[in-house]
Amino acid sequence: MAAASIKEVAQHAGVSLGTVSNVLNRPEMVAEGTRQRVLDAIAALGYVRNDTARHLRAGRSRTVAIVVLDVANPFFTDVVRGAEQVIEAAGSMLVVCNSGEDSAREDRHLELLEEQRVGGILITPVADARQPVLHRLIERGIPVVLVDRGAGTASRCSVAVDDELGGRLAVGHLLERGHRRIAYLGGPFGIAQVADRYAGASAAAAGYPDAKLTVAETPNLTVASGRKAAQKLVTMPAAGRPTAIFCANDLLALGVLQEVTARDLRVPHDVAIVGYDDIEFAGAAAVPLSSVRQPREQLGRTAAELLLEEAREGADHQHRHVVFQPELVVRESSR
Amino acid sequence: MAAASIKEVAQHAGVSLGTVSNVLNRPEMVAEGTRQRVLDAIAALGYVRNDTARHLRAGRSRTVAIVVLDVANPFFTDVVRGAEQVIEAAGSMLVVCNSGEDSAREDRHLELLEEQRVGGILITPVADARQPVLHRLIERGIPVVLVDRGAGTASRCSVAVDDELGGRLAVGHLLERGHRRIAYLGGPFGIAQVADRYAGASAAAAGYPDAKLTVAETPNLTVASGRKAAQKLVTMPAAGRPTAIFCANDLLALGVLQEVTARDLRVPHDVAIVGYDDIEFAGAAAVPLSSVRQPREQLGRTAAELLLEEAREGADHQHRHVVFQPELVVRESSR
């Protein structure tokens, strides 16, 4: 019943405790016969290594954590899948934590992760202002890689997609199609991606003196928020209402789309919509959604690789910042 | 730099090591003044408790794992969110593992979790045949709760939704609407849910002697599989082609929908579709999808509660099996 320990295995095989450990960790150092005897004992007792003890000794765990803004957002699940591939291939374990865009929950997770002395953390922080908290972890010697967030400081690696470019692409496209009253929907602006995409949108609009870019801030980036925000827009008099909406992510866009079509407005005729992330469901929406595509799994893979690299290299690791280019996918919702 | 240990805190506060531990775990046993001195030392040194050591001593960790078939499936992310709520409220941590419907990966995860001596496991197994592996864990004293999977044995708790009823509801509805050539799309049948939903579908069809229920087995339950399967159905001569498709989950259904509309067949006129799970995106699809709704978050919450209950009660715990009722949501895709 109770799990057997190395000591019992040693006893059963008639060798010392250190020898069993050697069989487990450097089998080539143990004579053939002894090794076999130990392996037999392990099988007989159903011994399973105790990772807790192992990592206590090692001082740091091999498991790696990823903290995302929303597990239910397909964008992040794809990032997670990418990271998983790399981490699992390295024989480690990836634990997924969900901050739900709530900094208290993010804090709580980071605390627990620090207590667990995890081997590293991939994170998309709830707000740009959270850098100090992350710094503390870095000072403690826990490697941190920022996901979907640009350079900034030199104290950690990061992978990101050029969000400003994404914003420019999206709004540039809408402007080219003749839209002049455009709304940017997203929030909170404390999230760097939300702010950067807006910056790009602004930059694009600046090139058209007659264009007007308004902002509707949302409390988060969910379908429900999109629906709610759309209710306001929809009830505006048609003359002042924006003719196009650029949403900070696809969940918002899908919410807007649902609400708008429920109110008998036509997309894109009455209002065009462009989303962001190009999640799998964007193309399958009631009106297939134009969206800014990001290399989601790639993002996760690269982040995980940077983390492993850092863990391997230790002190003389050079922090790197990888930036990917987004790509606009035009579909019916803006055509 | 290096994290301070209890020993250093004790030194700094001028007390013994045991006293610091008491401050941390039973503060009421320590005199006011001493306690304050220790707390000050903790703050001064930035001490963070080492969970690894703690759990080595305790023999079992407080963290709990959930192993799902597909992190990218919104059904599971909702289950995860439900479980999260309960586990976090209890001060523990939930780690999410993704088996990707692959039993080798599932095995690997379970091995690692066993090595980590986790406090418990919530799991939707890759196949019904995996019971023996789970049994081993249970014998080791790790509580296991089956998620989305019915009674079976008495050796563990489970939460489930009545999948047979779900299948009956879906196909019963299609039959009532006059469909007589119905395809069931899903797989692999080793997954209990896939088999049970089919059983329900069969039972419903049995009541209509002129009805014909065919099966198209898929290798997994993803959008891509749905699209691929639909390609075959679509190219059949209209006379023999099923007039309705019941899919084992919504991802498949969305895939079918995409492919079918791309081929200029109309839904539901040329072919009706009913999905399963009623994920958030089902209602927002090109043609809003009829689906069998399950209480997803509730499922996760209840599973987590059963697990905590079992962990609390220890040996004299009575295993329980909770079964929820599904509900058919009829939308345009079958109307």
Next chain:
DNA sequence: TGCTGGTGCTGAAACGTTTCATTAACTCTG
């Protein structure tokens, strides 16, 4: 024969907690 160098194994220390039997110092009580 005595030395040198391997090889294969042992035994103990260390990782950072928690727990528990002891001890030390007081406060009552009769």
Next chain:
DNA sequence: CAGAGTTAATGAAACGTTTCAGCACCAGCA
């Protein structure tokens, strides 16, 4: 004021590993 009882703090053991210095033994060599 001796003894009992209470309270607060101590110190050591234990959890299951990994690591490393050291020991025993043997082969090869001069």
